[in-house]
Every structure is written in structure tokens, then in C-alpha cells.
Amino acid sequence: MDTLMKQPIILSLLFSLFGPVGLIQIFAETNQSTVTIWRNLLQQQSDSVVWISATVRIELSSGGRSFPPSERKLETLGTVLGKDGLIVLSLNGIDPTHSILAQMRGNGNVNVNYTEVLILRPDGTEIAADFLLKDEDLDLAFVRPSNKEQGVVHSPAFRDIEYDFSYSPDIQPLDEVVSLGKLGRNLFRKSTLQRGWVNAVIRKPRDYYVVENVTPGTPVFDHLGRWIGISAFRKEGGKPSGVITVPAKDVMEIAQQVRERTN
Amino acid sequence: MHKLSPFFQLLLVTLFSCHWLMGEENFKINDRVNSVYRAIVRIEVVSERGSNGRMLKSGSTGSGVIIDATGLVVTNHHVAGKATRLTCRLYDGEELGADLLGADALTDLAVLRLRLSDRPENAPPLQTAVFGNSDRVKVGDICFAMGSPAGLSQSVTRGIVSNLALISHRSSSFRLDGENVGELVRWLGHDAVIFPGNSGGPLVNERGEIIGINEVAIASLGGAIPSNLAKEVSAELAEKGWVERSWIGLECQPYLKAHRAGILVSGVIDESPAKKAGILPGDIITHLDGKSVQAKIPEDLPPFHQIISSLLPGKECSMRGYRDNEEKTWTLITQKREPAYQPEKELKSWGLTLREFTLLSSLEARRLGEYGVQVHSVAQGGPSYSAKPRLLENDVITEINGQKIEKIEDLVNISRELTQDQDEPVPTLVRFERNLANYLTVIKIGPEADETRPFEAWKPWLGVSTQVLTNELAEALGLGKTARGVRLSQVFPDTPAERAGMLADDLISRIDGQIIQAYRPEDVEVFGNMIKQYRIHSTVCFEIWRDGKIFELNATLDKRPTPANELPEFEDKELEYTVRELSFADRVFLRMSSDENGVLVENVESAGWAALAGLRQGDILLTVNEQAISGVEEFRSLMTGIHQMQPKQVIFFIKRGIHTLFLELEPEWTP
Numbered sequence: 001m002d003t004l005m006k007q008p009i010i011l012s013l014l015f016s017l018f019g020p021v022g023l024i025q026i027f028a029e030t031n032q033s034t035v036t037i038w039r040n041l042l043q044q045q046s047d048s049v050v051w052i053s054a055t056v057r058i059e060l061s062s063g064g065r066s067f068p069p070s071e072r073k074l075e076t077l078g079t080v081l082g083k084d085g086l087i088v089l090s091l092n093g094i095d096p097t098h099s100i101l102a103q104m105r106g107n108g109n110v111n112v113n114y115t116e117v118l119i120l121r122p123d124g125t126e127i128a129a130d131f132l133l134k135d136e137d138l139d140l141a142f143v144r145p146s147n148k149e150q151g152v153v154h155s156p157a158f159r160d161i162e163y164d165f166s167y168s169p170d171i172q173p174l175d176e177v178v179s180l181g182k183l184g185r186n187l188f189r190k191s192t193l194q195r196g197w198v199n200a201v202i203r204k205p206r207d208y209y210v211v212e213n214v215t216p217g218t219p220v221f222d223h224l225g226r227w228i229g230i231s232a233f234r235k236e237g238g239k240p241s242g243v244i245t246v247p248a249k250d251v252m253e254i255a256q257q258v259r260e261r262t263n
Numbered sequence: 264m265h266k267l268s269p270f271f272q273l274l275l276v277t278l279f280s281c282h283w284l285m286g287e288e289n290f291k292i293n294d295r296v297n298s299v300y301r302a303i304v305r306i307e308v309v310s311e312r313g314s315n316g317r318m319l320k321s322g323s324t325g326s327g328v329i330i331d332a333t334g335l336v337v338t339n340h341h342v343a344g345k346a347t348r349l350t351c352r353l354y355d356g357e358e359l360g361a362d363l364l365g366a367d368a369l370t371d372l373a374v375l376r377l378r379l380s381d382r383p384e385n386a387p388p389l390q391t392a393v394f395g396n397s398d399r400v401k402v403g404d405i406c407f408a409m410g411s412p413a414g415l416s417q418s419v420t421r422g423i424v425s426n427l428a429l430i431s432h433r434s435s436s437f438r439l440d441g442e443n444v445g446e447l448v449r450w451l452g453h454d455a456v457i458f459p460g461n462s463g464g465p466l467v468n469e470r471g472e473i474i475g476i477n478e479v480a481i482a483s484l485g486g487a488i489p490s491n492l493a494k495e496v497s498a499e500l501a502e503k504g505w506v507e508r509s510w511i512g513l514e515c516q517p518y519l520k521a522h523r524a525g526i527l528v529s530g531v532i533d534e535s536p537a538k539k540a541g542i543l544p545g546d547i548i549t550h551l552d553g554k555s556v557q558a559k560i561p562e563d564l565p566p567f568h569q570i571i572s573s574l575l576p577g578k579e580c581s582m583r584g585y586r587d588n589e590e591k592t593w594t595l596i597t598q599k600r601e602p603a604y605q606p607e608k609e610l611k612s613w614g615l616t617l618r619e620f621t622l623l624s625s626l627e628a629r630r631l632g633e634y635g636v637q638v639h640s641v642a643q644g645g646p647s648y649s650a651k652p653r654l655l656e657n658d659v660i661t662e663i664n665g666q667k668i669e670k671i672e673d674l675v676n677i678s679r680e681l682t683q684d685q686d687e688p689v690p691t692l693v694r695f696e697r698n699l700a701n702y703l704t705v706i707k708i709g710p711e712a713d714e715t716r717p718f719e720a721w722k723p724w725l726g727v728s729t730q731v732l733t734n735e736l737a738e739a740l741g742l743g744k745t746a747r748g749v750r751l752s753q754v755f756p757d758t759p760a761e762r763a764g765m766l767a768d769d770l771i772s773r774i775d776g777q778i779i780q781a782y783r784p785e786d787v788e789v790f791g792n793m794i795k796q797y798r799i800h801s802t803v804c805f806e807i808w809r810d811g812k813i814f815e816l817n818a819t820l821d822k823r824p825t826p827a828n829e830l831p832e833f834e835d836k837e838l839e840y841t842v843r844e845l846s847f848a849d850r851v852f853l854r855m856s857s858d859e860n861g862v863l864v865e866n867v868e869s870a871g872w873a874a875l876a877g878l879r880q881g882d883i884l885l886t887v888n889e890q891a892i893s894g895v896e897e898f899r900s901l902m903t904g905i906h907q908m909q910p911k912q913v914i915f916f917i918k919r920g921i922h923t924l925f926l927e928l929e930p931e932w933t934p
């Protein structure tokens with residue numbers, strides 16, 4: 001009984017002596033493990049982020065008159081969603097419609113045809129791809145290696161992002177997250193991690209996370225290294241007006257739609 | 264057969280009446296002039312010129328004159344020289360097709376032949392005009408300019424001959440196909456009013472003879488090619504389709520020193536007969552083939568050029584003159600004069616227009632030999648433009664996949680072999696010259712690569728059209744100036760809105776409790792954008808104002824109807840337009856019920872056959888050759904049959920706004 005009575009006292013004494021240090025140690029360990037988890041992402045999932053190049057033929061018409069077509073080449077980042085090589089990216093990166101309409105002051109029709117879409121591998125290899133579906137409201141575009149290129153999809157340097165369908169992340173403001181990216185050609189297309197914080201969670205009319213310091217088209221991961229969404233532009237009147245993260249569940253739902261409509 | 268228009272009946276009556284009053288002699292003059300008037304034709308031309316990798320078609324009008332009963336018509340090269348289709352309207356309104364027999368850029372003359380076999384057997388004989396002697400024309404002679412100014416019907420103006428040797432002082436000011444038109448021609452200047460459209464029409468003397476073919480207008484003077492030159496050139500064009508001339512590669516200018524007659528040599532082209540004969544810049548030519556020649560002013564040069572060009576090609580001729588005050592004699596062998604440029608041709612599978620070299624153009628390009636094909640223009644976005652490096656204007660293609668290219672025909676044949684039975688573009692190794700350097704590139708030729716046009720993600724849809732509730736409108740409807748939202752201007756049948764009980768005239772102020780921030784006309788997309796943020800099949804709560812009451816309605820959103828860019832379409836590459844199926848939005852916008860049929864014209868290539876016929880983007884095609892069209896697949900099958908039959912005319916019946924009209928497409932079908 002005495003012993004039992006004494007135990008809380010001893011525990012209190014021990015806690016008062018070592019408690020703060022212990023908590024700091026536990027916190028440090030947790031923090032350390034998050035960084036380690038994220039660094040592992042760099043090792044394990046960096047090849048799920050790829051550069052996409054799109055060559056577009058632009059046809060303009062205004063007042064019933066058509067103008068000679070012109071060509072542009074655009075590059076942006078995307079994320080591989082599945083073993084079939086389906087890739088999601090920010091539509092804004094490969095769709096010049098808005099910028100052209102702005103130049104024409106909105107008067108006219110812009111028809112953008114994609115003559116060549118390529119997935120650019122870090123070693124410089126290019127894989128021909130098809131632009132399959134776009135969602136202008138969510139600023140998402142979906143491309144997939146062309147049928148004749150399917151053989152290269154399963155090569156070790158080309159992998160899809162890991163997604164747990166059973167995982168429902170409970171994202172809260174001020175949560176720390178990380179996004180996986182890739183530098184441009186001038187920096188050898190090196191993979192990057194960008195740390196960010198959740199500034200807001202929007203629930204209606206649909207779920208969005210507002211995360212700072214992320215690049216559109218790249219995947220965002222929570223502190224456990226689980227993929228929670230794709231960053232994209234939030235548009236207002238067709239113009240990009242901010243960056244949001246579309247939840248992974250919604251992205252995968254549209255990816256399913258892509259497969260249904262194009263397979 | 265058309266009758267003379269009332270306007271011309273009046274014009275002729277007026278002319279005759281005036282001249283009747285002026286006396287018998289004048290009446291006879293006008294009778295002769297009138298007989299030439301009946302020989303003039305108004306020419307409608309569809310011509311082609313290369314630009315942006317395509318042969319662009321354009322329509323224009325000009326004038327001509329019938330010079331013999333077999334239907335020969337003389338006109339200008341700049342009117343008809345690049346024609347792909349010619350339609351001539353005679354003085355009485357009768358229309359006849361015509362074929363281009365030949366055109367000469369250096370004199371700006373062309374000869375056509377009317378298709379008389381298309382005339383009915385009992386058609387009246389053609390009225391013809393005759394050439395007079397232009398060497399006998401004097402300054403001050405009365406003359407009549409005849410033609411179709413600005414595309415009007417045949418017209419006559421009167422004036423006097425003002426100048427017998429009108430030239431353009433800037434040698435480069437009037438060039439046709441690279442030729443300096445003033446090199447051989449000294450125009451007859453006159454003050455009879457002419458206007459664009461008069462080109463190719465005759466200048467007629469009081470005896471009713473052609474003394475010139477109107478060509479230019481310089482200030483207030485018209486300029487006509489003298490009839491003697493026109494007669495000679497048109498006879499050769501009618502016979503051979505081209506004019507044989509000599510070339511010696513000599514460039515001359517007037518010799519200004521008054522004490523000695525002669526012509527100053529300003530330049531000698533490399534590899535030319537003059538160069539081989541040892542003539543140098545600065546030499547003075549005094550005799551050519553035994554004839555004395557001189558030029559004190561620029562007007563004296565065209566006769567000298569005419570003498571050179573009239574020499575027989577390959578003939579030895581002599582020249583005499585001076586170099587540094589020493590008498591010199593040169594013997595040279597003339598060479599056949601080739602045109603400055605060959606006409607350009609389109610190679611669709613390459614996205615290029617191309618030219619072959621002539622002697623002069625290869626010398627201009629500082630090349631040895633005429634092999635290779637010169638790029639004239641490149642289609643932006645086409646195969647040659649997309650190559651790395653891309654082809655540019657003036658590049659010279661010399662090899663494809665190791666095979667030498669001499670002429671365009673080689674390029675066409677090799678391309679055909681490479682692309683036969685291919686359903687994808689064929690990467691082709693191309694060797695080309697640029698600024699005398701040698702490059703390699705790969706061009707993907709053949710069937711156009713499939714252009715990916717992505718689907719649009721499925722979106723939710725309520726099935727209404729709305730207008731913004733502006734501050735003024737809100738106030739007028741008694742809602743207070745700060746009310747926000749939209750007014751339903753239309754509720755489409757069998758849609759979520761109708762099923763939820765929404766009515767036109769309802770005002771919607773909130774969606775799921777969120778105020779619709781629309782109060783300015785430019786907020787027209789706010790409501791639609793709010794709806795699009797939801798998932799399909801979401802149930803959404805709308806706050807409604809109706810008849811002074813506020814209540815809520817729940818609607819479950821449907822999937823939006825198929826957008827226009829995902830509907831079936833058909834591109835007619837021969838007639839150069841694209842049509843597609845009518846979308847739900849088209850039918851709403853055009854007030855077309857679901858049982859009304861047709862296809863929507865989505866694109867019309869500029870300067871294509873469809874554009875020439877007047878087809879416009881946004882037109883609804885209702886029938887083709889009187890056959891109704893229910894959709895794109897039916898239209899495709901109908902047009903495939905028409906392409907095989909290649910009729911002279913294809914009649915489209917279209918709807919444009921509230922109007923309907925017939926369009927006649929008259930293509931020159933690809934064989």
C-alpha cells in the first residue's frame with residue numbers, strides 16, 4: 001500500500017525532473033522522423049513527378065475570319081497516377097487559351113490543338129503521350145503515354161505515386177506538408193522537396209486545401225508521407241487567381257473517368 | 264443568254280444620241296468604236312498564290328478583248344496569269360468559261376480561249392476586235408479606254424493619247440513573277456479615265472482598232488501596252504503558251520555623254536554570254552548585230568532590250584563599241600531567256616510551297632546549277648515548320664533520304680513512295696542548303712499527325728439560363744439595392760431545374776447558404792461557376808424568391824450535355840471547311856428544335872473554295888445539292904460521294920441567323 005501510495009509521488013518527482021527534457025526529446029524524435037519520411041519520399045517517389053512538354057497549334061478566328069495557325073511549345077510538371085502511366089498536371093501549364101484571349105481582348109475564338117505531348121525523363125528520353133482530358137474548373141489536365149509507348153511505362157525510372165484508397169486524411173490548418181517537385185533543364189531536372197503549411201481547408205462546394213509554397217502540378221504529402229492531393233491553380237473568370245490543392249480522392253475519381261472514356 | 268442591262272441600254276442610247284447630234288462622221292466613228300465595245304469581256308478570275316505554305320485562292324475581276332472568232336481573248340498577265348478558273352462575261356451578259364493559253368510576265372500579257380463549245384448552237388457569232396498599228400499613233404489622237412472598271416459591266420471612257428513612251432523610272436517599281444515589266448515595254452500614255460478593273464481592256468482609236476492594252480495608271484495618265492507588241496506576244500502565247508526570247512546577261516543604262524552615241528554597260532552577270540564574250544561594266548555599246556543603238560534617256564532602253572530579246576537563242580551575234588576610247592568588237596552566242604521565277608507549287612504533305620530554279624533565280628541565289636527545289640513559303644505549324652531545324656523561305660532542298668532532288672516532281676514522287684499506305688507521319692531525312700551552308704533535318708511527312716483534343720471533364724448542370732440581378736433590377740423588383748443573385752431567364756425541359764420546380768422569372772439569391780455575388784453584368788458567369796464547383800449528382804439547396812416569397816428548393820445536379828468540342832465533326836480538305844454536329848447550346852442559341860436538322864460550320868479556311876463561295880463560320884448547313892442533312896455522319900457520306908463524282912458545282916443551302924441562302928461552290932477538283 002505504501003509502495004502504491006509512494007509511486008505517484010516518485011513518478012511526479014521523476015516527471016518534474018526529467019519530464020520537459022523527455023517531451024523535447026520525443027518531439028525532436030517525431031520531427032526527425034517526419035523529415036526522414038519526407039527525405040525517403042525523395043528517394044522513393046521522386047520519379048512519379050515528371051516534366052511534360054506540349055506543342056500546340058493555335059487557330060484563331062475573329063469576326064468570321066480565320067487566321068493562319070501558329071505553334072507554341074510549353075513545359076510543366078505532372079504527377080504519375082497509375083501503372084498505366086496516367087499523369088495529372090496543372091492545365092494552366094499547357095493551355096495558352098486564356099493568355100491568347102487576353103491578348104485579343106476576348107474578341108474571337110481560340111482553338112488549341114495538341115500536335116505533340118511528350119513526357120520528359122531525367123536522362124533526356126522523351127515519351128510520346130496523348131492529352132486525354134481536362135478539367136478547366138479544377139485546373140487539371142490528364143495525359144498518358146501513347147499506346148505504342150506502353151512498353152516504357154513500367155521501366156524502373158518511371159513510377160506512379162503511392163495512394164492509399166482507404167486513407168482519409170484529416171487535414172487541418174497549420175498542418176505541415178511537403179510537395180515533391182523537379183527543377184528545370186538548366187538545373188538538371190533535379191528532384192526537390194518544398195515544405196509548406198496548410199493555411200485553410202475549404203469544404204463547400206467541395207474540398208480544397210490551401211497550401212502555401214507549392215508548385216502547380218506537383219503532389220502534396222502529409223507529415224506521414226501520405227499523398228493528400230495535387231496542387232493546381234484556383235481560377236476566377238478563367239484567370240489563375242491562387243494556388244490550391246485538389247484532394248487526392250477527387251483527382252483519382254477524375255482519373256477513373258479518364259480511363260473509362262478513353263480505354 | 265443574258266440581255267443587255269437597262270443601264271447599258273441607257274448608256275448606249277445616250278452615247279448614240281449625243282453623237283447623232285454631232286454629225287454623220289462622228290456617228291460612223293462611234294459605230295466602229297461600238298463594234299469594239301461588243302468585243303470586250305469582263306473577266307472573273309479565281310487565282311492562286313503561294314503564301315504560308317499553301318496556295319491561297321482569291322477572286323478578282325479584270326478586262327479583256329476578243330481578237331478572233333475562235334474565242335481568243337487578250338488580257339494582262341496580272342489579271343489572269345495565275346488563274347485557276349476564268350469566267351468571261353460578254354457585252355450582252357452571256358457568261359462563258361475560258362482557259363488560260365499562256366501568260367508573259369515581262370510584257371504583262373496573257374491569252375485566254377473562251378470555251379465556245381459550251382455555247383448553244385444558235386448562239387450569235389462573237390464580235391471581235393482587230394489590232395491597229397501602234398507605231399502610227401500620235402500624241403493628241405483621240406482614244407477610247409474600254410473595260411470593266413472596279414468589276415462593273417463593260418464601260419467606255421474617252422481621252423487623247425498623251426505620251427508615246429511612258430515608262431516607270433524606277434526599274435523595280437512594277438515586277439511580275441520577278442520580271443521588270445518596264446524592261447521591254449514603253450506604254451502609250453493617255454488621259455481616258457481608267458480604274459482598277461480596266462486592266463487588260465483595249466485602248467481603241469477612232470477607227471475602232473486596238474492601239475494598246477491598258478495595264479497601268481501613273482498619276483492621272485493611263486498606260487497601255489502598244490498594240491504592235493501586244494499583237495506579236497499574244498500570237499506567240501496563243502501558239503506556244505510562252506514567248507521565246509534571247510538573253511545575254513547584259514545590264515545597261517543610258518549613256519549621258521552627248522558627244523558620243525551608245526549605251527553604257529552597267530553590269531554583266533556571271534556565267535552569261537556577255538561575260539564569256541569579255542564585256543565589262545563601263546564599256547559602251549554602239550552597235551548590236553550591225554544595227555546602231557543608243558540610249559540617252561531611260562525611255563531609249565526598252566527598244567534596245569527588245570532587239571536583244573528578239574534575237575534567236577543560240578545564235579552568234581556581234582557587238583561593237585568602246586572601252587577607254589578604244590574601239591572594241593565582241594562576239595557572243597545568245598542564250599534562251601528563262602523566266603525570272605518558276606510558278607510556285609504546293610506540297611501539302613510537307614506544308615510548303617516550292618519553286619524550281621531558273622537560270623536567273625539560281626544565279627540570284629548564287630548557286631551553281633539549277634538542281635534542288637527552293638522553299639517559297641512554309642506553313643506555320645506544318646511538318647516542315649515543326650522540324651528541328653525547321654525549313655525557312657529560300658532554303659533549297661537537295662536530298663531526301665539520300666536521293667537527289669532535281670525538280671519538284673522528284674520531291675512529289677519520293678514523298679508519294681514514302682507515304683503510300685502509311686497511316687502515320689513518316690520521319691524523312693532532308694538535306695538542304697541555307698546561305699550556301701549544308702544542313703540536315705528530319706521532317707515528318709505524310710498523313711497529318713492526329714491532333715489530340717482532350718475531352719472535358721464531366722461537369723454538373725442545372726439546366727437553366729440566367730441573367731444577373733443588377734442593382735437597378737433588384738431595386739425595380741422591390742428587393743432592395745443590395746440584393747445579389749440571378750434571375751432565371753429560361754428553364755430547359757427535363758433538367759434538374761425543371762424537376763426541382765424552378766420556373767423562369769424565379770430569382771436565386773443563395774446556393775447552399777452562400778450568397779451568389781452577382782450584381783454587375785460582367786458577373787454573368789458567377790452562378791455557372793458556382794454550380795461547376797460541385798460534384799455531379801450533388802444535391803444543392805437554392806434560395807428562391809418568387810412572387811414576393813422566399814423559399815428553398817433542392818435540386819440534384821445532372822451531368823452536363825456533351826460540349827461542342829466532343830461532338831463528331833467532318834473536315835472537308837478539298838473544299839476547305841469543317842462542320843460538326845449541333846450541340847445542345849447551339850440549338851438553344853439558334854432557337855432550333857430537336858426535330859430541326861443540319862450541321863454547324865465550325866471553320867472555313869481563308870482563301871479556300873468554301874470561303875470563295877461565301878461560306879462562313881457559324882453557318883448552319885441544311886442541304887447539299889437539295890439533299891437534307893440530318894447529321895455529320897450522313898453529311899460525310901454525302902460529301903464523300905460528291906468528291907468522287909467531282910461535279911462542276913456543289914450547292915449548299917445554309918441558314919445564317921434568320922436568313923437562308925444558296926451558295927455555289929465551284930472547285931477545281933484535285934484529280
